[in-house]
Amino acid sequence: MSPSAVETHNLTRRFGAVTAVDALTLRIEQGEVFGLLGPNGSGKTTTIRMLCGLLEPSQGSALVAGIDVAVAPEQVKQRIGYMAQKVGLYEDLTVGENLDFYAGIYGFRRATARLAEVVAFLELAERLGQLAGQLSGGWKQRLALACALIHRPALLFLDEPTAGVDPAARRRFWHTIHDLAHAGTTVLVTTHYMDEAEQCARLAMMSRGHLIALGTPAEVAAQVGGRTLEDAFVILQERDER
Amino acid sequence: MMPRFWPMFRKEFIQMRRDHLTFAMMIGIPVIQLLVFGYAIQTDVRNLPTVVLDESRTPESRDIIQAFQNTGNFRIVAHVDGRPAVDRAIARGEAQAAIVVPYEYPRDLVRGRTATLQIIVDASDPLASQSAIAAAVAVAHARDLLILTRAAGRANLPLEARVRPRYNPGLRSPNYIVPGLVGVILTMTMVLITAMAIVRERERGTLEQLIVTPITKTELMLGKITPYVGVGLLQMTAVLILGRFVFDVPLTGNILLLYGVTLIFIIASLAFGLFVSTLVRTQQQAMQASFGFMLPNILLSGFMFPRQAMPEVAQWLGLMVPLTYFLKVVRGILLKGVGLEALWREVLILAGFAVVLIVASVRRFHKTLD
């Protein structure tokens, strides 16, 4: 049996008196599209940041690609791609320069075959000379994903990648995500859109830092009597906050 | 060896060229400083515009007027007739000084009475008037001595103090100010630019994206600051060239040594900028911190006020700012033409600053978000 892509045990993060993530225990299998849902402030971003080695856990542990993040965060960073909730592109660089930069940081020479592959995969060829700051939301998202993909990461962490993007662009983006998953990449994605949640193989719902539901979209919906995922989301959250 | 340094360097270089704020700071700060202190340079009192009222019109009167002119403090702009014209010229600001040679002047000289001259000075600018007054008194004294010596039948003066201002014979303040300006400009721009460059990445969210890559702390920091080393060296070159051709400041010593020491100073300043970036959250805080660092540097280093004239506490505090040592080195090299044999202590201390600041900023900089 191959090891899980992500395995957390009692993962906890506190900011002063606030417990942003509270004893989170979950397992994400390889090649799975795993959705992380939850209202604002429920700890999704904090969870992803800990899995990426950007924040140290206050308690508990997390294995990412079999590596303990607290022990060897730099090794984890070799194997993951990350799209932050606030897209961190260099807006004063062109699309091509952003890609060149990340290719260089990941140890590729400029203008390698890999770069051409990523450009083709995300259909960025015609926009290489455009400043990243002048791209529309959907294209910014694609460029950010391209930058996160250059080094062929085994795991991809996407924090609200489609926030503020129009429906057509969102659909295209999800096609890309499924393509990646078929090719074996594990994808952890957060979202507030239920239609996107439906497309995940499995879901975790968070509220106030802890897990309130876990399973396939159908299993989660069944927990509240087989209604829609959106109903489940609202009902489970209200129960938790009571 | 640091494979990710070059992409970082290249990126930073492109951004530096495109970012208007950074570019404005790089060009603007030196220009403003040169203007501000160029103005200070103007207070170097030379050539006070002067009107002359020569009532006697004799060889003696012309001789003494020439003596005044020779001091360099008085530049004769007009000859006028009558006292009212003198007062008018000064009141209107056409002249800041007037030399009045009365009708009786040559006669009194010959007869051995006290011959009087009147020097009128517009004292609203104390600095300008003081040195004009001193010059006037000195001219009269010199004349007195000459006449007395002759009267005593001696061929030469009984006593003379030969004051030789070394290294800056013209006592010109540009020579003192401009080399110092190199240090002030570097301190200000290097600290500010690096602190801003990191904080900007944090504010824009690109730092989060960057530290999730396998780039090492060292590669990130070095790639970030190295382009600015070039900026610093260019700034110094520009100030020195301007100083040489606009303000006539000599470049006496070993220029290679100067560049070497400046490099150390630049590295120390950049490292401090990195350190500042780990302490602040916003670009505005970075700016405030950099200016907060500037102030003691300018005030205590001896850039504006001579350190010897400071209270002892201020002198002690001055020993803690790097600019103090850099000023000694720049002035030493440029004005005195001395080398390492005289300056090694300062150079060592500067290197010490650089090492300590680098260690401190590397320690404080983390590849995490908290």
Ligand SMILES: Nc1ncnc2c1ncn2[C@@H]1O[C@H](COP(=O)(O)OP(=O)(O)OP(=O)(O)O)[C@@H](O)[C@H]1O
């Ligand atoms: N750096 C920080 N310092 C202090 N508190 C923080 C920090 N980061 C997050 N928090 C707090 O932790 C909690 C969880 O935040 P987090 O950003 O993980 O939520 P989220 O689920 O991603 O929310 P959203 O849907 O709005 O993105 C919130 O209460 C937030 O205020």
Ligand SMILES: [Mg+2]
């Ligand atoms: Mg979030």
